[in-house]
Amino acid sequence: MLTLSVRCQRVSCQLFASSSTTPLAQTRSYATQPKKGQIVKQASQGFKGKKNTPSGQMEHGKKDKKMMAFQPLPVSQLPHPLFESDRPDTLALQSFHPEMLTRVVESQALKFPHNESDPFRIFGLPRNILVEFRLLSKPCSVIRSVTIDAINKLDAASDKNSKESRVVLTGPQGCGKSYLLLQALQYCNARDWLVLYIPRATNLVNSTTAYTYDMRTRTYSQPIFAYQTLQRFLKVNALRLEQLRTQTEIEIERRPPVPPGTPLVELINIGLKDQGHAPTVLGAVLEEIGKQTIFPVLLAVDDFQALYCKSHYRDQHFSAIKSYHLSMPRLLLEYASGQKSFARGAVFGAISMGNTTFPLPLELREALSLEHDRPYGPYVKRQPELVEYARGLERLAVPGSLSVPEAASVFEVWMKDRAVPSKPNDELFLTKYSEASGNARAFVWKGLLSSMSA
Incomplete structure (x- = not known):
């Protein structure tokens, strides 16, 4: 009996050792047929990683596993005839080109350019569009009648001040407002505009990035988000920004002033070298490109209504911080309201009707003349600041159904x-x-x- 117990202990130790050495990441593949006379060992299907694996590698493995969502498997791992297909690898569609966008191509699907400098690849995408583009073999969209209407507004705004072209895309949930905003972004980028795209404005007010109180402006700055915005803005518009220079002296805290005539790329690099300067530099960059008349400017914001909603940020007394007391939402609201403007360009926004965390506020609903979804009246409180920020916005209604x-x-x-x-x-x-x-x-x-x- 003693010998049998010792053997059981040895077998259990071997099983534990084999399970502990199983790799953490698992991939799907087809088993190869063993050769005649070959002995096949059954590997244990343990879910634990190696004992000596550092915590950093474990976290990296989990991150890679999440990033593989909706990613196709390599062809080498799909040798079964069931997965063989005679279809082409990509959709045979015409490319999205500004010269083609006329009434002639209405109701046709066009594919977006496939290169690393595309705005939506650098700025990001709304979640629903991101998932659809991962499912499709080629990112594309259908040109609708409202697409041509939006493009006509952009063409008219290319020679006007942005105060006259502040458009908000409205419509029921799921009608295609985000796709229309993305089409406008791609059109302006192809037309040699300076473009700035915020695909998820909810991230500016949902307390997901760091914030600090700025004694100079008496607002709460968001240095990390401002740093990322500067980085993406420079990468998308690098060739155009190299032709621009500052027109006035720019003062930045804890460093010498930036003299007039400085290349705009150098000003952006100041904010990229120090995140603490990023909010100040971003505001200065937008003011400088607002003065020049060489390139039109498009500021596009999705989830636009989140800028007017209650913020999830808290101050030192755990009181809610107003959205217009945060540096990034306040900067966007100033351009949306016309308090600041671009000499040539437009401001486009798209509201989200299905976001229950950040619903459409009363002030913005009344400014856009939209139907009310809850009781309202003269005795319902309205914030004067939000009323002022929403003043003068133009509504572009997106049809609720496809033709x-x-x-x-x-x-x-x-x-x-x-x-x-x-x-x-x-x-x-x-x-x-x-x-x-x-x-x-x-x-x-x-x-x-x-x-x-x-």
């Missing part, structure tokens, strides 16, 4: 990418279109993509 030709183009894109396993036909298209009542997001997610999990 039949527009929906047909969306259907064709997802069919070519084999998103729907069933055979495409008119009956399937009309069924999904009717189920979604023409809503763009519901047509894709609740109509076409829902059949993948059925």
